[in-house]
Amino acid sequence: MKNTSCKTIRQEIDNTNLGQEPDSAIKAHLAHCGLCLEFYETQRKLRGLVGSLEVVSAPPDFDFRLRARLANDRIRPVTGLHLGKWAVRLPSAVAAALILVAGVLIMQNRSRPAAPQEKDRDLPVAGSDVNTQQNGSSSTLKVASNPQKAELPLEATPMAPSKIAKSFAPRKSRSRLATEQSAYVAAPVVRRQDSLASGELPLIFPIQSQYQSLRVSLDDGSGVSRTISLPTLTFGSQRVLARTGAAVPTSTKGSW
Amino acid sequence: MDTLTSIDDLTFPGSLGQDRLDGRASDHALLEATRTGDEDAFAELVGRYRNQITNYIYRMTSDYDGAVDLAQETFVRVYRAAERYQTSHAFSTYIYRIATNLAISELRKRKRRRLVSLTGFFQSDDGQEAREFNPPDQKPLQDIELVDWERRSAVQRAISTLPEKYRAPLILRDVEGRSYDEISRILMTSEGTVKSRISRARGFLREKMRAYL
Numbered sequence: 102m103k104n105t106s107c108k109t110i111r112q113e114i115d116n117t118n119l120g121q122e123p124d125s126a127i128k129a130h131l132a133h134c135g136l137c138l139e140f141y142e143t144q145r146k147l148r149g150l151v152g153s154l155e156v157v158s159a160p161p162d163f164d165f166r167l168r169a170r171l172a173n174d175r176i177r178p179v180t181g182l183h184l185g186k187w188a189v190r191l192p193s194a195v196a197a198a199l200i201l202v203a204g205v206l207i208m209q210n211r212s213r214p215a216a217p218q219e220k221d222r223d224l225p226v227a228g229s230d231v232n233t234q235q236n237g238s239s240s241t242l243k244v245a246s247n248p249q250k251a252e253l254p255l256e257a258t259p260m261a262p263s264k265i266a267k268s269f270a271p272r273k274s275r276s277r278l279a280t281e282q283s284a285y286v287a288a289p290v291v292r293r294q295d296s297l298a299s300g301e302l303p304l305i306f307p308i309q310s311q312y313q314s315l316r317v318s319l320d321d322g323s324g325v326s327r328t329i330s331l332p333t334l335t336f337g338s339q340r341v342l343a344r345t346g347a348a349v350p351t352s353t354k355g356s357w
Numbered sequence: 358m359d360t361l362t363s364i365d366d367l368t369f370p371g372s373l374g375q376d377r378l379d380g381r382a383s384d385h386a387l388l389e390a391t392r393t394g395d396e397d398a399f400a401e402l403v404g405r406y407r408n409q410i411t412n413y414i415y416r417m418t419s420d421y422d423g424a425v426d427l428a429q430e431t432f433v434r435v436y437r438a439a440e441r442y443q444t445s446h447a448f449s450t451y452i453y454r455i456a457t458n459l460a461i462s463e464l465r466k467r468k469r470r471r472l473v474s475l476t477g478f479f480q481s482d483d484g485q486e487a488r489e490f491n492p493p494d495q496k497p498l499q500d501i502e503l504v505d506w507e508r509r510s511a512v513q514r515a516i517s518t519l520p521e522k523y524r525a526p527l528i529l530r531d532v533e534g535r536s537y538d539e540i541s542r543i544l545m546t547s548e549g550t551v552k553s554r555i556s557r558a559r560g561f562l563r564e565k566m567r568a569y570l
Contacts, residue, residue: 115556119531146570147562150512151531157415158405160425167403167429171436 104131107137114141119148384448390437399439406449409533410456416528417460421519427463431456440451446542453529453543461521508569515565523558526551531559 110130114137117123123131123141131138317329386483390398392561410431434455435442442451474481516524525544529535541548561570 112552112556115559116537116552119534143563144378144559146533147559147566149506150566150569151516151527151562152508152534154416154532155513156408157412157421157424159411159428161412163429164400164408164427167432168400170429170433174437270376282495 107134110134110137111140114144227250360491385444388435388439388448389440391436393535399436399519402435402448407432408536410452413453413528414460415514416516416532417457417524418463419427419513419519423463427458427459447539450539450542454545455536457525457543461525463519509564512562517563518565519558523554523561526554527558527562530555531536 107130110127113127116125131141230245318326318330319329320326362513377448384402387398387402391402407428410423412430414427415421415432418424418427435452445486471523516528517528525538529540535543537548537551541551544551
């Protein structure tokens, strides 16, 4: 009972405001309870100590710095999303994703075998808009990865430019890249004329010499252009030289 | 009971005083003006609360420069969220809530960065949270001026060793002089919990400050 009473009294002492006199019930208890009186005195001193801590003021340039900070926020508006620590990381993640996508596209374009349609065809300069109609009948080269499949084409099969444009059209989430534009000029498809129904798969197949190497012209933006000559991938094929006996030369002028 | 002779007799000691009586409406009016782009109104609001907020965050974090930065961050957040502010709460409650959250976040960041103390840790009696062991100062008292300064420093050190959930209500009550009701609204917890935590915090302080009491 006594402990309950002391506990209640101490709670009451705790809840009184600093400087406020205790009520008569507390005073009566304190008069005959030494422990509670000691608690009351200790509590009073402690709260006096804590309450006597001097008020720390803001520095004189607080307003100035705050204004500068708010002005800076107006220049670089903060998005409605409170991303917190992710606000710095999100743009970096988006940039990394874009770079990754660009890298994948570059890898795809390089792995696609190129066969030129006509001699000395100029490919679009990087950064310029591409008009698929300029290329006329564009075509694609397909090389089967699985030889058992009867899909080794040897003859050029023209594809509609719209299909090519669609297949190479950048997705909405991707940015325009120079490599995509070069893919508009597709390599010719080489299909086998002979039927493969017999199941015989030649180890080699001829590629007409008129299919010259793919030439890519790049502009570094400062007016300097370079031409890269990419040889046709043969994968076991054999160049069939023309009767003139002259090998198809690959011009090295202006190329790396 | 003495009769009231002036409106000043209604002021609360050691607090905002007269400002609190009519400041509620004025704070709302200033914030309303801030929404419409009145920067002077916001500057007035900053002038009213910058010292209190800086002091409060300093008492929470024991780092003056950090407290100034966090106080600025508090006002920046108030400014950005001015349109969403609801007048159902007192502005002081609102701004102290933001300041409390920022201070507690800072303390938690420090805790993650802090090296483990070789003196070990004490578990609190309820076993819920650990706090660093800091034995009471047993040095003898010296010159009175130094004693006074040392006593205040010891109080601040003792407060800085309290867990956040005890530190905030203690500072709001014993340093800022706020009522239990306001503290419960700032911390978004019940009044009973506030009283319990304050009582516990004072118990911790009594242990550490035994030499000064």
